Amino acid sequence: MHVVVTGGGGFLGSHLCDALLRRDDRVLCVDDFSTGNPENTAHLAGHPGFTFIRADVTDAFDVPGPVDAVAHLASPASPPDYHRRPLETLAVGSRGTENALRLAERHRARFVLASTSEVYGDPVVHPQREDYWGNVNPVGPRSVYDEAKRFAEALSTAYRRSLAVNVGIARIFNTYGPRMRPHDGRVVSTFIRQALDGEPLTIYGDGSQTRSFCYVDDLVRGIVSMIDSDLPGPVNLGNPSERTVRALAELVREATGSASGLDFRPLPVDDPARRRPVITRAQHQLGWFPLVTIEEGLRHTVEWFRSRHDRTPAERTAPEPVRR
16 A cells, blocks of 8 residues: 555654555655654665655655555644644644645545544543534634544544545554654653653642553554455544552652652643543444553653663764664
8 A cells, every 4th residue: 555644754644654664565755743743753764665755745645656555643742842732733634634635535545634632621421422512612722633623533534525435434542652742732642751860750639630652553453454444433442450640650750760759739720530442333433452461551752761771862862873
């Protein structure tokens, strides 16, 4: 297959590029590196199946040759990014999604939207099934990301119904693993960075809020399964093992061997109290379920962070050497 991956220079997108190339697909990665990192795909330079285009998906774009699938992952995805770039976040969810859909329509290609569990907002139904409509504050501090993804789902569904585009929607829950940015504001990367630096681990509220953490390799298997299927979705992709943020902090301290304390701060507005996916649809219709335990996943993630922690500041931002 020839697969276009928008946002392919990001944390999740770069792992998807790797997975597709491992099975001998051809990959065209589209990214402007506004939130991605050239280091994430540097090891793919020179790979015969990999092509990169530097572009902003909110501008119309086309690609040479036939396209079999479009995986639309482009979007700021962490709170600091979408708070810093609110208009860009809304634009990539609207114009960017439509440009990717038009590309899929022109090539009669499969289109997979990387949506998010944030479409459920601060849920009053727990755990979250795909038929739950959510509890989202449309004018709250998280709204630009939540509503961008909700609009992207509506737009993708309209293209499926009106223009017969082969659309699939994947709702991604908290994902972690190598290539996360240390300062991306996500809880796993923040805890690991703080633990390795010997700083207190920042917990908002009393730490009783829950999340479900899925290792990146598992999550990418789910996206690949969506690409290979004709399932319209939405389909929840995430690990149904629910843990409190306080418990995650303890796991990170154990994985890093850190003696860092805990720093409790006020809970942000609209921070979801509970989050856990029902993955029955993914299990029955895709044959997908997560395999990596959080202990194993954290060990791999900590090893990756530690390998970069000892580099100088200049080395941390320098691209990796090309491996052929």
